[in-house]
Amino acid sequence: MTHRPGRVATHRRERLVRDWELASVPAGSLSDPSQLADTGPHAWVAAQRPGTVAAALRDAGTWSLDHPPRRFDADDWWYRTHFTAPESDDGDEVVLGFDGLATLADVWLNGELLLSSENMFVAHEHEVRSRLRSGRNELVMRFRSLDAALAAKRPRPAWRAPMIEHQQLRWLRTTVLGRTPGWSPPAAAVGPWRDVWIETRSLVDVSHLRMHASVNGTEGVVQVGASIAAHAGQRIDAVVLEVERNGQSYRTLLSREAGTQFAGSLSIDAPALWWPHTHGEPALYGARLSVSLAGRNDPVTVDLGRIGFRTIEADTSQGRFAIRVNGVPVFCRGACWTPLDPVSFSSDRESYTQAIAQVRGAGMNMLRVGGTMVYEDDAFHDACDEQGMLVWQELMFANMDYPTEPAFLASVETEVRQQLGRLQSRPSLAVVCGNSEVEQQAAMWGATRERWAPALFHEHVPSWVRETLPLTAYWPSSAHGGAFPYQGDAGTTSYYGVGAYLRPQDDARRSDLSFATECLAFAHLPDASTITRMPGGESLRVTHPGWKSRTPRDLGAGWDFEDVRDHYLAELFKLDPSRLRYADHGRYLELGRVATGEVMAAAFKEWRRAGSRCGGALVWFLHDLWAGAGWGLLDDQGQPKAAMHILGRVLQPVSLAFTDEGGNGLYLHAVNEQAAPVAASLSIAAYNESAALVGHASQPIALDARSTRGLPVAGFFDGFLDLSAAYRFGPPPAQVVVASLLDKDAKLLAQDFHFPAGFSAQREDDVGLSAAITHRSDEGIELTIHTERLAQHVCVEWPGYAAADNHFHLAPRGARTLLLRGPASGAAHRGSLRALNSRRSISIEDSR
Structure with missing residues (x-):
């Protein structure tokens, strides 16, 4: 650091x-x-x-x-x-x-x-x-x-x-x-x-720096205080605070207080505000001090880094929890961060920049640095500031009953003041949280109620946070609020109703989730290239001890998180995973890869829908700690798993999402979190199993800035179509319903698919997939993919290239142009294309 x-x-x-x-x-x-x-x-x-x-x-x-x-x-x-x-x-x-x-x-x-x-x-x-x-x-x-x-x-x-x-x-x-x-x-x-x-250290020393950027009405205010001492033979004439953006500079003279103390504030009228990237521009200003010394022409500059003007508030009304940025409610979604290198805990600045860009591209706007990890490097926070990524920052305390002896408290106070001092004026910092699941563990493991709220996190730490970061929200524990700490509809919680507790998928709605600081842990299956790096290589099977040694589990439990995945795989595809594993291990992997992504996507559709009271949810984990079927949406080298691609489409700031409202029919939720309204065309098409169009409607739609609309799909059609398959008058009238949001140039802004009869593991001989390279550049290859029939979870595999999106659906007679980034060193000249519901795989060749 x-x-x-x-x-x-x-x-x-x-x-x-x-x-x-x-x-x-x-x-x-x-x-x-x-x-x-x-x-x-x-x-x-x-x-x-x-x-x-x-x-x-x-x-x-x-x-x-x-x-x-x-x-x-x-x-x-x-x-x-x-x-x-x-x-x-x-x-x-x-x-x-x-x-x-x-x-x-x-x-x-x-x-x-x-x-x-x-x-x-x-x-x-x-x-x-x-x-x-x-x-x-x-x-x-x-x-x-x-x-x-x-x-x-x-x-x-x-x-x-x-x-x-x-x-x-x-x-x-x-x-x-x-x-x-x-x-x-x-x-x-x-x-x-x-x-x-x-x-x-020459000429001057700077210590005990205090810096806070805030918004007061229409003004941005920077407050700075520091101890600035001149070395022997030097004398400080003046200290100036300077803030700059896009060539526009603002300056003020700091006042000399007692001894070596200098302090002052600078006001900027109508500053550009910092927003999470989903809601606006993450505007930043450079800040520095200029220390003028007697007899020296050039002042000594003190770089204070980049700051941002914004307000972030934790809304805890009615016992809930939500984040407001600049007065606007923000649905916080993302993941729990893990070190890019879990062995050294060290990475270079470019790696952090790329990692945060990847998260941003997946539509996430918050990362949680949890108490089970380490405090991250400044380069991590720089990347979050620059790219508009909110940070839920926990202190490094997890689950345990921590002592309160004076020597221990003194060490913790030094730690907290140092670590939070590094985060002063970080616009991305949303919440400082005392610990990971201490209250939850105390309650779950039989401690009496008065032990659930240790003084360390309810008295000592909040006082240090108020002194160091007076404008930052403090929350005592990652699971906190309600009659018990893991109550889903109050405060914040670790939500595993859908997940480890094997609740039905509708529990995502029934829980009335308030805010999940972690949720939806699954042993996500990696791609074949990751499996080759596991002990045993590409021939490894999920039942092998080498595989199981890297499967996440709770100590002492008689199950692991692959059992959780298999439970929902069986529920989603209506099959027996244990039979499929020995009958067709490759098919088991194909279905398992997408099953966890679909379950997660369905949960987030519920939490983002119009009428939902959920303030946010963070997936446990972002990044695997080693090669295997870990909790990570990304593998150990940062390559997206199928679940990351599937979930990422649901999390975009402009998105569409179907929800099945039973007897009330199918609903479509249109989200626009951007600062500008969206004027577009919304079309809904329904196809039967023969790929015939059984219903189609299109109409213009205007989405206000930072709004969500719930639309009954039945209102798009003149006649009645039981697209939620609720009335069971016969077979569902459609195999798939597709909603598409197009801009004035017919560019696809968002899309979602609904399967009235659910997913099926059945395959056709050929759904009519084809692909052609339409453009090559230094950035990679543009691949245009066509299908004649419904193609489910289309997957492109091309060694040395990374697909910008993958495991997506294509409607009958649909097409999609996809960027394959690369090539990497040693990239192959040939790739393959397949759909989950087709037995036929397509070979694609780069003839250059």
Whole structure:
């Protein structure tokens, strides 16, 4: 983490990234660096860069997630490197910084103990100029065994957290990721998981920065306060706050308060507002301080990053929960974020930018950084600010009964103030939440009601949040509100009625869901290319132990999340998954891939429909932690699974969605969340099993900005068609009903399909699919696909290319032009095209 606030132009920072090595020794066997000579040179492993032990060994080729598990918490781990002191002038400070040490760490510089840390999430800085040698300097770090620390006798918790392997982990400020068998890979974080750096600080120091951007009526207001101290021989004449956008600059002089304190505010009339991308432009302004020093022509600039003007409120009226941005209700949908690399927890800026762009393209507008993960890098938050992605930010507490001893609270306070200080004036920050499911676990595992609301999250943390982020909504736990924390129609909850609890699909409506901070967990089947990277490769079957070892499950449960998937696969396609697995494993995978996506899409259609009171829902997970049938909508390398494609069409800011209202008939819900109205043509077509048109209607439609309309489909036709198959006068009159929203140029804006008799696993010999390459460019290939009959879940597979959309339906005599992005290195010259309801697969060839 780069500590976004206050990057000073005259400070020269160098990351210590070279010449590292690490070694493991039995827990407690060495007490200081002087004893390292006893380990022998053979014990040391060269590291390409500082990072977690698992990442270093992976880079060295001595360990991977495909190797037998290794318990990194069992040993003590020592790191060391040598570096040359940076050049500095008289009066400069030289600071050694550690952005994250996991977890029980001691650091020596040139044989002298510099610091000890017991919190993975706390950063450290030390002035070291007087301790540096003119030549070679040695930096040594020890990371003590967590297993040894957990063996200490401590009071028992008031409740159990079944996902956590060791209940006394509650005493240690570290991530549970990698320490939760059943759903995260065995790669516990040990080592310097964030940057280690040395910085020369010249002329001025900036600290205790406070910055808040707000909207007051028609004005945008930026408030700034900081301690700005000049080095010896320097004197500060003036400090100016400057805010700029599109070449327009706004400036104000800060007032000098007591000592080194400066403060002031700047007002901007009618600023461009920041919106989530689904509702408008995420407008950003650059902010900086200019510090003028006596006798110097050029001021010292302090980069404050980019800020945005918006209001975000948590609407908790009537016991519900919803988000309003700039006074407008926003249906929040998205997923629970997981680190792009669950071994190192580190990724580059471009990877974050691409990942958020991918999420944005799927119509999502909120990501939850949950308490089971880690605080994300500044580059993640930069990408969310820039691309209009709301962030639900939890503190790193999950499920457990945390202690309240003074030393523990002091460490947590430092952590909270540091981590939230990094998020000041982040326009994407929507909510700060105290923890993940602490209240829910307390209630589910028998703790008395007064224990459900620990003082840590209801007294201490909210006071620190109010001081650090006074304009940001605080929510005590991810599942909170109602008579019990997991009550779906009150506050926020973890919703698994449809999902782990195997409720019928109509429970998505019957629950009257308020807001789901996580929901709809399924073991989503990956594509064939992902399966080849699993232990056992492409011949692997879902019943193999190698496959099952990566299937998410709750510890101690007699079922896993593939059982959940199979339950809904059977319900959706009216078949026995266990029979299909041994009779036709390939077909089982094909149906299973789309089944979870269709169940999720149906739930979100209910939650977004006109008349729904739901404020939002976030899917558990976005991204798999390793190759397998995980909870992720994306696989471990970020490739979309079928479920991601299917769900993404339902989540778009302009969308259509059918809902079956039984005896009231079929309804169509038209959504326009954009800032501008939509004038379009809406057509509805019904086809029978012979692909004959049995009903068609079209009419102009005007959708107001940020509106949802529910339309009875029966009103489109002169005669009665039982398109919901509610009256059962005979077979359903149509196999499929298709709604299409077209703009004035006949461009498709949104589309949805309804199957009155439900989905079928039956296949035709040939539905008349064909495809042709219509355009090539540096971006990839445009492929135009035609069908004669209904084509369900059309899938394009072309190694080296990524389809912009996939697993979509085509109406009889319909066509779709699809972009295949690429080519990647080694891309094939041939791909294939198939539909789920056709036995025939089509070969496509690039003849270039």
